[in-house]
Amino acid sequence: MSSHADHLDPDLSVVMGERRRLINLAYRLLGSLSDAEDVVQETYARWYAMSEAEQRAIDSPGAWLNKVAGRLCLNVLSSARVRRETYVGEWVPEPLPDPTEWITGRPAADPVDRVTLDESVSMAFLVVLDAMTPAERVAFVLHDVFRYSFAEVADVVGRTPAACRQLASSARRRIRDARPPTTPAARQARLVRDFKQALEAGDVKALVTLLDPDVTAIADGGGLVSTTLHPVEGAEGIVRSLLRFQDRLRGLTLLERTVNGQPGLIAQQDGVTVSVYAFEVADDRIKRIWAVRNPEKLRSWTIG
Secondary structure, three states, X not given: OHHHOOOOOOOHHHHHOOHHHHHHHHHHHHOOHHHHHHHHHHHHHHHHXXXXXXXXXXXXXXXXXXXXXXXXXXXXXXXXXXXXXXXXXXXXXXXOEOHHHOOOOOOOOOHHHOOOOOHHHOHHHHHHHXXXXXXXXXXXXXXXXXXXXXXXXXXXXXXXXXXXXXXXXXXXXXXXXXXXXXXXXXXXXXXXXXXXXXXXXXXXXXXXXXXXXEEEEEEEOOOOOOOOOOOEEOHHHHHHHHHHOHHHHHOOEEEEEEEXXXXXXXXXXXXXXXXXXXXXXXXXXXXXXXXXXXXXXXXXXXXX
């Protein structure tokens, strides 16, 4: 894996300089910033558990760190499937704010911990990744997003390069099949703004017009806050569900924000973010809504 860091001197600045890349890699692989931080912490713990002689025997410390982080993520993904069986309600990836809006009061909120936002961290993209097998997800992210060779991917996944090529190809088909036609960001923002205004006004007709007839809404409360436990299907069903919460909405402030690099909304109560909404848009209508209310997934959005 020497192509990613050619014969770096393993001093503190060089080794710690990999931290941002590791956070970016682990978040894309896991869809959880807290899990990503744990993986990166464990990766560094393993590095510093080695003697100085062992460290200096490694040609490329950066490559070593990335390989260890990738393997740890593969382990986490495999165990996550078991943990999800006991998760209360639907599981949605942890939403991230725009880097300029990152709350610096949260633990470990160092600039190097901020995830670079691009298409590979949009909520829709992460949801498709989450439906893959752990090996598919790791092979695809390492090769297609981070440009590792299949020989390097094989070293992480523990399979042959040819098998990893097949895994990435299978993942690529999943992404392609799930990807809606591209909608300009300005149009997405306009739809989200119109949705916010219609919701605040309780305008049923406007809400139905903005939603695709086959729209799906998924809420994640993790059993820690009240929310719907199953996906809500169809525009009319979602509007009825939203209007049932109209009284609760009156005590909240809805704000337009960037969520995982895409136009989204947050709901605040007394200045504290209590919900984050991500959207998928197709054919000028809202196709999917993800509402994250689990407070453990909102650490990047609020203090305390």
